[in-house]
Amino acid sequence: MGTVIQTAVTTDGQTAADFGSQLQYSTTTVPETLTASPATGTVELSDLVIIGSRINPDPIETNEISVYIPIGTEAWQLVLDFTGLQTSINLPGWSATVDTANERILFKPNTGHATLTPQQGITLQLNKLRINRQVGTAPVVVELKWRAPGTTAWRTETQTLSLGKFPAGFYLRNLKPNSAYIDNGDSVTLIWERSQGATYHLLYENIEIDVTTYSTWTVNDIRRNTMFYLRGRVQQGTATAELTLNTYVTVNRPDLEVNNLTVTGTVQMMSRHQRVFHTNRWLRAETDGILWVYTGNEYVRIAIDKFGDPTQHVFELDRQSTTTLEPFFLPKGTRVSTNTTAVFWYAFGNGALAPE
The missing domain is CATH 2.60.40.10 (Immunoglobulins)
Structure with missing residues (x-):
């Protein structure tokens, strides 16, 4: 069952940034999609399982966990009433109280308070919920009372789980x-x-x-x-x-976009190189790279059409008495044409200089 989770924390002067959320919740329902009861007749019964996972590295103490379920016949309310509701919790030595007046199920440790370790989660189960007859979305609020070991003031952390009620036949x-x-x-x-x-x-x-x-x-x-x-x-x-x-x-090998990159090992940028044998036709750079042009006893002409640049750039390299090396940096998407095969492509990645 998909849920939308909103978190609000009240801490007697402290903010959520001081300690972070103590539990993060997910839900499972049976059936998988909650179905609103028909306009008349039999009421739909559903089970709700709320799983709270610890994401904080420190243990906490708690004296109660409340699950608020709106009662009524409106679209934003979940159940008609708490008749026949069955409850359970995975923590030993805890008990649950159905508090209809406050529209909540109250879970409390029998010893007054209990410790939740960093690896310890909770599972709250509410069976035979009587779903009301209106399609809509109902907010189920989970409220945790907790404190750090060695302190006395209890803090309250709440999260809202939005549960949809769908018409019969939806899936x-x-x-x-x-x-x-x-x-x-x-x-x-x-x-x-x-x-x-x-x-x-x-x-x-x-x-x-x-x-x-x-x-x-x-x-x-x-x-x-x-x-x-x-x-x-x-x-x-x-x-x-x-x-x-x-x-x-x-x-x-996904594309990455980062603001700053620090490398402590070896970086190999030019993993692909090729000799260009296609003369007098347009080639396109599939990634950034460097085009190396060897000049010597021949006239070399290179046309470069940069991606996004309406101006075509033409370079003419005269015959040389000795071989020289001329580099051209080509951004990805650039087109290039040359009249010589004395050209080599070194890519910053795995992209070729390929004919169009």
């Missing part, structure tokens, strides 16, 4: 690429299963594509490791429910 599942590992510049085809009556968008990097009428989509020329998101959205009246799946594609 979005099995998003996967045809290959999870590709070479630089290759294409990948994404495949998924979906129902009708919803809108679907594919998102990656800064791109968003409407794929409502598709169950497959090919993305070309992938040059860096990429996370793909597939968002399904259903709207009834002013209420919406949203589910997002994701999948990851790893690129062999």
Whole structure:
């Protein structure tokens, strides 16, 4: 089940930057997609599992964890009531109390407080939730009371998990690429299963594509490791429910964009070199590189058409009594033409100087 997580922390004068989030939560639901109950008749029952993972390197003490679930019949509320609700927690020596008046389930250690180690997570399970009859999105708030060992003041950390309630028959599942590992510049085809009556968008990097009428989509020329998101959205009246799946594609030798790069080992930049045998035709540089031109007992003419530069540059090298070496730096995309085969291409990478 896709979730949207918002974090807010109150710390009696301290900020989140002082200590960071103590737990990060993810959710699983059974069934995988929550279904709003029909307008009349049988109420849909669902299970909610909340997993809290420690990301902080220091132990903490906690005296309670609360899960707030909005009760009511509106689209922004999750359940009709707490009737028949079953609860559990994976930590030994803890108990749960269903507090209907405050719309929460309160988990507390029987000893007053307990210690969570850096490697220790929590699993909260709420079974037989009676989902209400409105499609929409409901906020489930998890509130942690905690303190550092040796201190007395309790801090409160809250996170909001947004759970969508979808109409019967909605599904979005099995998003996967045809290959999870590709070479630089290759294409990948994404495949998924979906129902009708919803809108679907594919998102990656800064791109968003409407794929409502598709169950497959090919993305070309992938040059860096990429996370793909597939968002399904259903709207009834002013209420919406949203589910997002994701999948990851790893690129062999990806393009990198960095502000500063410090190398402590060996760098090999000119891994590809070639002799150019194509005369009097346009060649294009597939990457940045240096064109070395040997002049000697012949007249050499070179035309360079730089990418984005409307002016064509022509260089004429007279015959020399001795062989000399003339370098030309060619940015990626530059076109070049020469009348001699005494030319060598040294690429900053693996790109060729290839005929158009």
